[in-house]
Amino acid sequence: MNYTFFVDETGDAGLDKVRSDINSKGASPFLVFGGVLVPDSRVEELRELLASVRSSLGKQSLHCNRLSHFQTAKYAREVAEKAGVLLFAFVSRKETLGSYKGRIKGKGQDQKYYNKCVSYFLERVGHWMLENDVRPEQLDVVFEKRDGHDYSRLRNYIAVVKSNPNDARLGYFLGPILPSRIRAVSKKDEELLEYADLVAFAVSAAITPSKANFGVPEQRYLRELKCRFFKDEVSCAVGEFGLKVFKRSSIKFDPSSKEFLDGWHVAGVSPKLPQQVD
Numbered sequence: 243m244n245y246t247f248f249v250d251e252t253g254d255a256g257l258d259k260v261r262s263d264i265n266s267k268g269a270s271p272f273l274v275f276g277g278v279l280v281p282d283s284r285v286e287e288l289r290e291l292l293a294s295v296r297s298s299l300g301k302q303s304l305h306c307n308r309l310s311h312f313q314t315a316k317y318a319r320e321v322a323e324k325a326g327v328l329l330f331a332f333v334s335r336k337e338t339l340g341s342y343k344g345r346i347k348g349k350g351q352d353q354k355y356y357n358k359c360v361s362y363f364l365e366r367v368g369h370w371m372l373e374n375d376v377r378p379e380q381l382d383v384v385f386e387k388r389d390g391h392d393y394s395r396l397r398n399y400i401a402v403v404k405s406n407p408n409d410a411r412l413g414y415f416l417g418p419i420l421p422s423r424i425r426a427v428s429k430k431d432e433e434l435l436e437y438a439d440l441v442a443f444a445v446s447a448a449i450t451p452s453k454a455n456f457g458v459p460e461q462r463y464l465r466e467l468k469c470r471f472f473k474d475e476v477s478c479a480v481g482e483f484g485l486k487v488f489k490r491s492s493i494k495f496d497p498s499s500k501e502f503l504d505g506w507h508v509a510g511v512s513p514k515l516p517q518q519v520d
Contacts, residue, residue, distance in 0.1 A: 244282040245376065247330075247367055250386040250429075250438035251275045252446040255352035255359075257343055260336050264453050272335055272450055273356070275363045276441025279328040279370070279472075280434060288325060292433055295320050304436040305429075306443035311460070317440060318466035327437065328370070329470045331445045331485045332363035338489040353391060357399040359488070364400065365415035366486055369513050370472050378420045386435045387426040397421035414515055441467065445485070449499045461502050474511055481507030 256269030280288060296304060298320075299313050306314050321327075336343075339355075346354040364383065371381060385393070400421045407413025429435045444463035451457040472484030481487065485506055495503065 243376075244380045244382075246280050246282060246285075246382045246384055246434075247277055248280060248384050248386075248432070248435050248438040249275060249277045249360075249363070250435055250442050251388075252439075252442040255356040257336055257339070257351055257355060264451050264457050269336070270450075271337065272333060272446060273359055274334075274442050274446045275332040275359065276438050276443070276445060277330040277363065277367065278325075278434070278437040278441060279330070279367065280437075284326075285434065288327070288434060288437070291320065291324055292436055303433075304440070306440055311462075314440075314443070315462050315466065318444060318463040321437065321440060322466050322470055325437065325470070327470060328472050329441050329467060329484060330363070330366050330370075330472055331441055332359060332366070333445060333449065333485075333487040334359050334362075335489070335493045337494075338492045353395060356388075356391065357396050360396060361400060361403050361412060361416065362486060362488060364419050365412050366472065366484065368415040368418045369483070371418040372415065376418065378418045379423075381418070381420070381423065383419070383424045384432060384435070385424070385426040386438065387428050391426070393424065393426045397424050400424065411513065411515055415513065448502060449495060451496060459496065459499050461498075464502075468506070474508070477508040477511045479506070479508035479511045482512040 251274060253270035253273040255273055259268035261268045261271055292304060295317055296302065299316065301309070304317060309317065400416065400419060404413060404416050444467055448459055448461040448464040451459055468480065471480045473480045474483050481503070487493070487503060490503070
């Protein structure tokens with residue numbers, strides 16, 4: 243069976259001036275990726291589900307930032323109950339970048355940061371592929387196209403990380419990902435990206451205080467979707483498997499968000515390399 247992994251993000255890759263609270267101006271504090279793994283045999287069925295949800299909500303398209311709270315909740319529940327797809331997400335908080343920010347300072351900084359985050363996101367899908375004996379040529383990766391982003395540089399970066407990884411785990415789990423099968427298309431040209439938009443939006447809403455939510459992150463959408471995330475078969479942990487929060491222990495979440503995310507993790511449980519033993 244062949245698969246397509248659709249990817250969208252919320253937030254931006256800007257690092258120079260980042261918002262410190264809901265009243266400040268600047269780039270978003272988080273960069274969040276959401277992805278949906280679609281068996282190619284189910285593409286038409288999933289298009290029909292999108293059409294059904296649009297009709298029930300009275301919308302021409304399903305972009306979550308244009309939906310009301312209850313419309314988004316309805317959309318999330320429909321996906322959780324009817325889509326039958328596997329979900330993934332990645333979160334990076336910019337304040338945790340430390341010396342890395344200085345090393346990439348200058349022209350192309352935002353693209354370098356974006357590409358690094360993508361590598362950690364795609365290794366989660368690579369992990370699933372290894373566990374399910376999915377060959378590299380059986381997966382295509384489709385990003386929602388960002389204006390100005392050089393996707394050839396992204397492909398080259400993934401190839402370099404695979405061949406010479408600083409992190410052995412990253413190199414191993416990226417192994418099944420073929421850079422040549424990564425491409426980007428506009429959301430208007432591929433409606434299945436709307437699923438990835440929902441995942442990214444749901445994760446961001448659950449952890450990001452903003453003026454729109456009066457400083458209270460909204461966890462409803464992500465709760466609806468949790469059952470569809472890739473997880474560890476033994477412990478059922480989603481954290482570190484389908485949901486990767488980079489440097490989670492270094493992030494200062496509000497108490498509610500921290501408790502919520504902690505519930506997705508199991509202490510001591512994370513993906514292991516083949517030679518690793520407990």
